[in-house]
Amino acid sequence: MFARRVMVVGTGYVGLTTGACLASLGHEVVCADIDTAKVERLRRGVVDIVEPGLSELVSEQTSAGRLSFVVGNSAALASFEEGRSPEVVFLCVPTPMGAGGVADLRAVESVMEEVGASLAPGTVVVNKSTVPVGTAERTAEMLERADIGVVSNPEFLREGSAVKDFLGPDRIVVGSDNQDAAERVAALYARLGAPTVLTDAASAELMKYAANCFLAMKLSYVNAMAELCERVGADIADVTEGIGYDRRIGQAFLSPGPGWGGSCLPKDTHALLQVADAADFEFRLLRATIDTNTRQRQRIVDKVRLAVTGKRTGSLSRVRLCLLGLTFKAGTDDLRDSPALAIAALLRQAGAELVGFDPAFVDGPEALKFRDGEPAPSEVEGVPLAADAVSAAQGAEAVLVLTEWAQFRSLDWSVMAAAMKRPIVVDTRNVVDPATLRRAGLTAVGLGRRSDPSDN
Ligand code: UGA
Numbered sequence: 001m002f003a004r005r006v007m008v009v010g011t012g013y014v015g016l017t018t019g020a021c022l023a024s025l026g027h028e029v030v031c032a033d034i035d036t037a038k039v040e041r042l043r044r045g046v047v048d049i050v051e052p053g054l055s056e057l058v059s060e061q062t063s064a065g066r067l068s069f070v071v072g073n074s075a076a077l078a079s080f081e082e083g084r085s086p087e088v089v090f091l092c093v094p095t096p097m098g099a100g101g102v103a104d105l106r107a108v109e110s111v112m113e114e115v116g117a118s119l120a121p122g123t124v125v126v127n128k129s130t131v132p133v134g135t136a137e138r139t140a141e142m143l144e145r146a147d148i149g150v151v152s153n154p155e156f157l158r159e160g161s162a163v164k165d166f167l168g169p170d171r172i173v174v175g176s177d178n179q180d181a182a183e184r185v186a187a188l189y190a191r192l193g194a195p196t197v198l199t200d201a202a203s204a205e206l207m208k209y210a211a212n213c214f215l216a217m218k219l220s221y222v223n224a225m226a227e228l229c230e231r232v233g234a235d236i237a238d239v240t241e242g243i244g245y246d247r248r249i250g251q252a253f254l255s256p257g258p259g260w261g262g263s264c265l266p267k268d269t270h271a272l273l274q275v276a277d278a279a280d281f282e283f284r285l286l287r288a289t290i291d292t293n294t295r296q297r298q299r300i301v302d303k304v305r306l307a308v309t310g311k312r313t314g315s316l317s318r319v320r321l322c323l324l325g326l327t328f329k330a331g332t333d334d335l336r337d338s339p340a341l342a343i344a345a346l347l348r349q350a351g352a353e354l355v356g357f358d359p360a361f362v363d364g365p366e367a368l369k370f371r372d373g374e375p376a377p378s379e380v381e382g383v384p385l386a387a388d389a390v391s392a393a394q395g396a397e398a399v400l401v402l403t404e405w406a407q408f409r410s411l412d413w414s415v416m417a418a419a420m421k422r423p424i425v426v427d428t429r430n431v432v433d434p435a436t437l438r439r440a441g442l443t444a445v446g447l448g449r450r451s452d453p454s455d456n
Contacts, residue, residue, distance in 0.1 A: 149181020175204020
């Protein structure tokens, strides 16, 4: 394998993981960011995001001399050894979808303006972030350099398992209208031995949306199926286990929940819908996927209302509720498009009084090491935070489990029950054993479960 000189622009989720992982594959990597304080922290090995194994990898690769962090792109270019320049430049900068489905490529544009003219002939520029279809083509237009190849190499990593996903990918996707450039990017990953799809740039760009939208569709399907289970007296866990053994369906991504969220699935489903609209294609399946997800949040609120008041139209005014888990899923401190927060907003509108607890936002020995010494916040988007689950449950008329943190499963639920005003647990992730809750004297309400009290 040839070690390559790689420059990574942007040290966000994708950029930092890409930089650290490519260094671990033996490449010489320089990561550039405009945030001086962040670069300082990264040089000290402090990683701002909760990502298992990432800070260790950053420290290890920095000490090994394969990974470095620099403020600004020109400085990064200059920091390669005398007379040498990067062979591959990864663009890991934000590329939001602008009005009318057109890519907002200002970040890419400013990088190209800054360093485009200084890149050596034969350099390959790679779009790694999720970018709207057509971005590679527009990047090439901005560059105005026929001697530089532009490649789309979408990333499929999940938050919370980014390093594992990067180093053990299901596939590598490389798309370009320049075959040689595409092959050189594919070669960077050769050691991983993953299936590699070599294609044109537009197909590679679309593939990323196609994957995320398919996953969103799978989840909306499962949430709808859970609702149907409730109506016909079936059990979603059995149904998903049974269908999951079919290899064409697979066991993964079949857990019902309060709706899918995060920084990717909501953004990408809307973006693809815009792409379809712009192409004059009515993508009904995708629209239904999004609508089902929006409805899921209201469905959780309806469940809470029924469980607490005994009526579908009962009032939640001044009802105290404890929310366990506020991030968009367990194992992260990311609150972007969190279904838990969307549900919290609906509950607040209905007059409920909320107290939250999330293991991502605690101080002390249990604290996740991502805030670099800063104390945990005392509230998240208007939801006051308690220091532990039992304090959050104090006086609550119901506890809602909104993310699947393992510690919610192993809580001492009899202590929780003693703290609560009324014994109701609405488990929107079906993670806490209903028998354990019942033994603690609690009424368990989950999604699509045969054992739950009927709410029809
Ligand atoms: C997602 C994709 O899974 C990655 O492949 C992709 O690279 C990434 O977006 C991206 O585009 O960058 P991520 O946003 O980290 O990754 O989150 P997921 O683990 O996919 O979860 C998405 C949402 O679905 C979460 O709200 C999660 O709680 C929910 N979910 C997931 C369920 O409700 N049930 C499941 O069985 C799985």
